[in-house]
Structure formats: structure tokens, C-alpha cells
Amino acid sequence: MIKLFVGLGNPGPEYEATRHNAGAWWLDALSRDLKVSLVPDRSYHGLMARTTINGQAIWLLQPQTFMNLSGKSVAALARFFKISPGEILVAHDELDVLPGLVKLKFGGSHAGHNGLRDIHAQLGSADYWRLRLGIGHPGDKADVTHWVLKKPSPEQRVLIEEAMDRSLKAVPAMLAGDMEKATMIAHTSKPARPKPARPEAPPPITAP
Numbered sequence: 198m199i200k201l202f203v204g205l206g207n208p209g210p211e212y213e214a215t216r217h218n219a220g221a222w223w224l225d226a227l228s229r230d231l232k233v234s235l236v237p238d239r240s241y242h243g244l245m246a247r248t249t250i251n252g253q254a255i256w257l258l259q260p261q262t263f264m265n266l267s268g269k270s271v272a273a274l275a276r277f278f279k280i281s282p283g284e285i286l287v288a289h290d291e292l293d294v295l296p297g298l299v300k301l302k303f304g305g306s307h308a309g310h311n312g313l314r315d316i317h318a319q320l321g322s323a324d325y326w327r328l329r330l331g332i333g334h335p336g337d338k339a340d341v342t343h344w345v346l347k348k349p350s351p352e353q354r355v356l357i358e359e360a361m362d363r364s365l366k367a368v369p370a371m372l373a374g375d376m377e378k379a380t381m382i383a384h385t386s387k388p389a390r391p392k393p394a395r396p397e398a399p400p401p402i403t404a405p
Contacts, residue, residue, distance in 0.1 A: 198374035199326065200284040201256045202227055203271055205312040208261040216332040217264060217345040219290040220312075223330060223361045224259050230365055235259055240277070242270040250372055256280070260312075267312040268319030275320065282325040286371060287316060290345060294331030297356035299364045301383040302327045303376070326376070328364060328383070330357060 204224025205217075212218055228235050228246055235244035235257060244259040256278065260270035275285060283303075289312055294300055304324045307313035317323050333353065335344040349357060370379035 198253070198284065199286045199371040200254065201258060201271075201275060201278075201280045201286070203258045203260070203267075203285065203287045203316075205260065205264060205267055205287060205289040207264050212346070214348045215346050216290050216349050219330040219332055219357060219361075220288040220328075221259050222358070223288040223328065223364070224257055226361055226365060227368065228257055230368070231255075231257070233257065237261070241274040242266075243274075245274065253372070254278075255372065265311040266315055268315035268317070271316050272319035282320050282322040285320075285325040286328060287313065287325060288328040288330060289313065290332045291329035292332060292334045292341065292345070294329050294333075296331050296333050296349065296353045297360050298331040299360050299383050300329040300331075301364075301367070301376075301380045302329060326371075330361060330364075332357065 202224060204220040204222070204227075206212065206219075206221030207215070207217060224235070231248055231250075233246040233248045235246045237243075238245040241258060243261045246257040248255050248257075256274060258270060258274055260267045262270050271285070271287070274280070275282075289310060291300065293308070303326050306323070307317050313327070316325070332345070332349065335341060348354070364383050367379040367382040370376070370382060
């Protein structure tokens with residue numbers, strides 16, 4: 198089961214609404230769902246909340262170390278509370294997934310994501326869960342840094358937030374340790390396509 202939920206981002210108001218903070222947005226939404234408040238904790242270099250669900254302690258963590266030092270925060274909390282990598286879920290922005298979609302994944306490479314890169318290094322393992330929140334790709338690798346540190350368009354922000362809201366429905370399965378069910382929920386929770394409008398029926402023909 199997941200015991201530690203992490204949302205990646207950069208601290209400070211200048212970064213708050215940028216694509217790179219999608220993971221932090223998700224954790225904010227989770228904290229509202231669980232009715233807990235994230236508060237600064239120097240020991241873990243981030244904003245942290247702790248709650249109990251079905252008798253099990255659960256932690257929420259939003260590193261405040263800047264993205265490329267995220268592992269410093271995650272590893273500090275995980276080691277102190279003896280949380281294994283497999284019990285950690287990291288929510289983060291994902292270039293290779295379109296806005297409006299999320300992907301749940303276990304293990305694998307960091308794919309150049311600086312937050313994941315440092316978590317890999319600090320935990321000494323890649324075997325943790327990731328919730329990949331689609332932000333789309335600018336199309337040119339040279340534009341990636343500017344893209345992730347820029348605000349999404351209003352339309353993209355709506356898509357990202359709707360996807361996050363739907364992905365939160367997978368959290369109960371994560372807490373129950375049913376990651377197969379959580380993956381199914383996360384991957385099938387896609388925006389419903391609006392049904393085409395029915396053509397209006399022609400007026401009845403009346404006899405003269």
C-alpha cells in the first residue's frame with residue numbers, strides 16, 4: 198500500500214502556477230480531499246501532513262528544496278518513518294503524456310526529470326510509484342526548460358486539473374494496496390466525450 202504521497206514542484210509564488218508544479222497541485226488537491234493541512238517541517242525540508250486512514254499512518258509531502266533536490270526531502274521522511282520505496286507515490290509533471298491524461302507507473306528510469314533523478318539517487322532505488330500528470334511536450338527538446346517553467350494555457354490548466362480530480366478516485370485503491378485496481382482507475386478515467394446533439398425532428402405534416 199502507499200504510505201507516502203509526494204507532490205513535486207518548485208517553491209515560491211513565481212513557480213506556483215507553472216507546469217513543473219503539477220505534482221504539487223495534485224498533492225494540494227489530495228490534502229483537501231483528506232481534510233488535512235500541509236505545514237512546514239524543517240526536518241523533512243518540505244510541507245508535510247500526517248493522518249490515519251483505517252488504522253494506518255499516511256504521510257503527504259511537498260518538498261520545498263527546488264525540483265532538482267527533491268530526493269533530499271523524500272529520503273529524509275522515508276528513512277525516519279521506515280517507509281520503503283514501494284510504499285511511496287510521487288506525483289509529477291510528465292512531458293510525454295498529453296494534458297488531460299495521467300499514467301500510473303512503477304519503477305523505471307527518471308527519463309530526464311530532475312526531481313525523479315534526485316529521488317532515485319537519494320533513495321538508492323527506482324522502485325517507487327509515479328503518478329505521471331500529462332503537461333504535453335513543446336515539440337522541440339530545446340524548449341523544454343522554458344515550457345515546464347511557464348504557465349499552461351487556461352484550456353490546458355482545466356484539462357490538467359480535471360485529470361487530477363479523476364485520478365484522485367484511485368487513491369482508496371492505493372491505500373488498500375490494490376495497485377492493479379488503482380492503475381485501472383487512473384488509466385481509464387478519461388474525459389467523457391460530449392454526445393452529439395440530436396437533430397431536431399421535423400414538424401409534423403398536417404393535412405390541408
